[in-house]
Amino acid sequence: MTAPQQPSPTDRSDADDIEQHACPKCDAQPGSPCRSRGGAVASAYHTRRFTTVPRLKKALRVPTPAGRNPGKPWRPGHTVPAAVDPDLPSADIRIGYARCSHLSQELDSQLDALSKHGIPRDKIFSEKISTRVRVRPQFEAALRTAREIKAHAPHCRVIFTVYEMKRLGRDAAELTALADHLTAHGLVLEMLAGPLPGIYDPTGAAPLLFAFFAAMAETERENIRESTLEGLDTAARKGKHGGRPPVITDDMLHTVLRRRANGESVEQIQPDLIIPTGKRKGRSPSVASVYRALAEHAKHEAYPEAVEQAHVDFAALQTGELPGPRTQPQTVR
Known part of the structure; x- marks a missing residue:
């Protein structure tokens, strides 16, 4: 008489090792098999779960043993005790x-x-x-x-x-x-x-x-944040703003403007400029920094003229007369 076939020890060992970990896909807790979307026991363990077992990392599929009743309604199981390797120290x-x-x-x-x-x-x-x-x-x-x-x-x-x-x-x-x-x-x-x-x-x-x-x-943390914001606001009202000191100071900008008016280029002026403070103290600013400072200066210089022109236009609008080309002749029909 042929003896009844016993469950494969390898399959049983795989399942025990896999079910030591929770499944990140179906949220099955340790000791329980994976479950399908329909609420039944999955026919195979989810990949993200069985790859937590080192010897199964390269496996493509690990079937659920018959003892877990694959295809039947899923119910939580009991945690399987972990196998302890006597050669590894417990620490x-x-x-x-x-x-x-x-x-x-x-x-x-x-x-x-x-x-x-x-x-x-x-x-x-x-x-x-x-x-x-x-x-x-x-x-x-x-x-x-x-x-x-x-x-x-x-x-x-x-x-x-x-x-x-x-x-x-x-x-x-x-x-x-x-x-x-x-x-x-x-x-x-x-x-x-x-x-x-x-x-x-x-x-x-x-x-x-x-x-x-x-x-x-x-x-x-909220108290620290509020105190910091209050301190920054108080400093701003006193004219003190945080951040790094400007690379191009007012004196350096005045020098650049004066020498450019005499016909010198930015590339000729830049080596003679020296940064007075900060990490680059004693070095010359880059040509790009000089050009940025000149552009910012030109924008601030043009701003008052734009404001004055806006006031003139507004006064003309109030009287019904717009200067120059803005006045459009009316066509009589």
């Missing part, structure tokens, strides 16, 4: 992220704190970018690296470490969504300083405290 793996808003600020203190916490430099991502910028390349790279490590080493605890909460952002909704995203992917959030130092625990009262301090961080 914490940390990914660090450091950020500051302005180019003039330094990241050294954050980088040093992350390094002292045991994170190697090649596992620390840093950038100088504002939290108001939604797409932060290094931040996205750090998250992607953490997810990849977790996919390849599910037995390890992957910890996403930052110096303090506001390095992640200052928007309460964004911070809360980020914490939920990390938890959904099996990642752990850790903060070295600030109001909530240590490992973030998504159970108990931790989410409530996290949401509270996230809201405080958002309020702090």
Whole structure:
């Protein structure tokens, strides 16, 4: 008598490994097979899901085992325990992220704190970018690296470490969504300083405290923004405007105008001009800068004449008489 055919161990192992991960296409959670648009168990796992398993990355199609009832109504399953490789050490793996808003600020203190916490430099991502910028390349790279490590080493605890909460952002909704995203992917959030130092625990009262301090961080950002705008407005009313000092000063422009009136060209005058302040102090401005300054000067010189002509035209319009060619003879019919 022929023994009944058993399910292929390879297929069973593939399914177990694939279902360790949620499906980004159909939102099937870990432990459940993929589902079709009609609400049934899909006949094959979605590509974006099974490629998270390293040995299946080059596979074109991975069929759903018969034990998952493909084609039948889909129901959530139970999480399959991850297989632990005894040759791999079970340890914490940390990914660090450091950020500051302005180019003039330094990241050294954050980088040093992350390094002292045991994170190697090649596992620390840093950038100088504002939290108001939604797409932060290094931040996205750090998250992607953490997810990849977790996919390849599910037995390890992957910890996403930052110096303090506001390095992640200052928007309460964004911070809360980020914490939920990390938890959904099996990642752990850790903060070295600030109001909530240590490992973030998504159970108990931790989410409530996290949401509270996230809201405080958002309020702090709005206060900083309002104070900055008020300071800029006050300085503008006093005639003080921010930005770099002009390359072509009034004295330099006067020199250019005087020498051009004597018949010299801009190319002849430019080497004799010296920038008095700024990063290019002691050097000559470019020819393009001189021409731009002359164009701006010509525009300001022409503006009062245009205003005066507009007043003349308006007065003539009030009296019913327009000067020159604007007066059109009336044709009697």
